[in-house]
Amino acid sequence: MGRREGVVADAVRQGRLFGRTYQAFLDYRERNGSLREWQCERLSALLGRVLLTVPALRAHGLELAEDPFETLARLPTVTKQQIRGDYRVHFAEDIDPADCASVVTSGTTGVPLKIVHNSEHFVHVNALALRRAFDYGLPLDRKVLRPFKSEADEWFEYTVPSAGFLRFAEFGFVRDEAAIARRCHEFAPDVVFTHPSRALALRDMAPGLRPRIVQTFGEQLTDAGRAAIEEHFQAPVRDCYGTNEASTIAAQCPEFGSYHIEGERVWVEIVDDSGTPLPDGVEGDIVVTNLFNTVMPFVRYRTGDVGALSDQRCPCGREQKVLRLIAGRQHGAITLPDGTRTDVLRLVKLIERFPVERLQVVQADTTELTVLVDPAASCTDEDLRRAAEAANAALHHRLPVRLRRAGAGEFTESSAGKHLNFVSLLENR
Template sequence: MLRQRFDPLVAPEDERHWRSQLIHEGLLFPRVYEEYERYSEFVGRPEALRSLQGERLGTVLRHAIGAVPAYRRMGITVDDGMDSWRLLSAFPFVSKLELAEGMVDHCDDDIDPATCRVLETSGTSGVPLRMVRHDDALVHEWATALVRNQRQGKAFDRTVLMPCLARMDRWFEYTSPGAGFARIAQFGLAGRGASDRAAFAERARGFRPDVLAGTPRNLVDFMELLCSHGGPLPWVQSIVTCGELLVPGVREALTEFFGLPVIDMYAMKEAGTIAVQCEAGSYHIESERLWLEVVDDDGVPLPEGHTGEIVITDLTNRAMPLIRYRTGDFGSLASAACGCGLPHKVMDLVEGRNPGELRRPDGSVLPVLWAARAARRHPVRRYQVVQEADFSVTVLVAPAPSFTAADSAELTRNLEDILGAGIRCRVRTIADGEFHHAGRRKDVDFVSFLTNASPRP
């Protein structure tokens, strides 16, 4: 009966997509393994990594000038002896909106659909984007992931559970060649009742996963499912979060429940994995594939240690070159190497995207990020900044166990200091299901009822 109810009943179009994707991964795996062996030799060799970056950056920039309409018509010239980073400074920044509206112009003239995959972003920034990634970009992303897994002691044939996906209402298992032939299971609880949830928890226990991976919200949901159905899974060796900002309260809760440290990844569909935490907690940039800059509001590059907007250049994607892409996320680059010994540059801070602006009655605005920073300093599992129709601001929080009335009072005072006179502030603790949503797959950190742009629950 259990098999009959939970076998992967995937819709025909989804099944065709997955079958195509996994066959594509399998065909590329010999190249993935070759790059994996090459990248394994970079440990402790920062000069080799820097040389590879310069070579790849120069190649992708020259390719864009000659083969991509959006850059060819800019008339960017390459002087003899010009190094890659000086050439990069001649390129303009590009926003998600510009890429979305000018997708064709940002693609290679001679793009070959047989050697590319099209990915679509979730649209949580308000601008869904279709991104064309060349096979080379996928090969290098998967290869660097295999090196990272090896460094963390994860076998190629590991089992990975991705639980509580909001878009799914079934159990789905597959083997991913791109992930080193890992056995992966995904499941969702959409529309499921109490008895179904118990059966999903039982099936997850029978899967005996080595790794739990997912958004912080999904892993918290899974933790709460296990609390009611048998407790932690003793076989799990690693907890990996990605896709949303990991707040301290969620990290604390997951670590305490599973008895394992949480490894957080900073990634986006446009460029794949960008930076991953090491055992020392530093976010190491995947420098074999990416070049990162940090800029201020005017696009002026900032020195190491200064917080600004993260700008990405993809060193391996020729089909739709991603050059000086303004991510909308905020962070800084560390000035010193990490003590773990990895040669990859470190992101000292990953702030996440600024979700919007708070408005004062006088017409002035403030970044929502300022209020979000204040909320993240406290033990909360989730937060949401809400601007009401009367300009007042409410911060909704799902508290971690250690959250107290003192935290609520301090957060209220901090918000008042940040927002200034004229805006009433309050903090309200709620359950996870009481947050406002906007019909998207990811959690929404900011809702404004000033413009009615965001719907009520």
């Protein structure tokens, strides 16, 4: 199945969930009871099931206490490496494949991890995205532009029924900048939905676009980046923080800009190295529990990011706690010849789509970037040529990228022996 067919099949499959999604959206709008009551109910339902059905969790021999948070506190935190290391025991034994869909996540340490979500997860992700769209003053049938989506075709438009019949346009490799810029203007998006660095690339390629809002994700948004985007597009920037394992974890308040945790779907803790929760206001590792995914539960899952729960409420009066992201995503950044930086993760994700066993992006200077790859048995020279072409396009040809075949011994590992997908010699200077 080609990418377009895959996208369409996914849109149709998720579209069938729209009845449930819309009902969940209405329930969120007319909520009875406090957020805490919902969280208790949902955590009880989650743990009551997965402590029995998921071998990795059953192994702890816990019974659900009356206060589910008490039970949660007795479970250890879990990392992506631990899940990958013993993959199958993290799945429920009563999994119904027809109710599931998977995404592949990556990171700068190690190989990709395939994540499976159930339909209930998607229903609530989309219901809350719909609530956010209304909070941001967007219409149900909003038009969303997603520029420079690495794996996308030159231009592709489709409707996403599950998200409220929004119209989506995306483009990836750009051969004819003027033609794509023209299409962006014709599309006249309500929303530009992209990484901060790509919003700036869009500004350069298609000046004068006037969306109502720019929604960013996936990279740390700096004050300078926010100001540059807002000034150019004459529209507010609303950023969000999330992971593939949990989807959106926190999104910016429409009125005050603080990052409200999506507390209806995810329980967030800030913990120290031993997994002990830290008080509000204290920095530590961000740990999430996805309250809906019972097929591949992420319970006390370490995101790898650092932050703090604010000890102050947002003045808007919403109940959802506020998350302060400290160091942003710890993926590392590629330095371009003009001194600007771009998240390495999108490059890693892009190359992972080709048949390679392992890869490592190495930056020694700002004249060239090297990607070491250990090709899979099925990988052809043509695959590697296309991967290099895609990598160069992803950086908008601002820094030449060279792919090189490498044996296992040539990859740099961390002092703890972990795989690294990014090594920058610049950062040590």
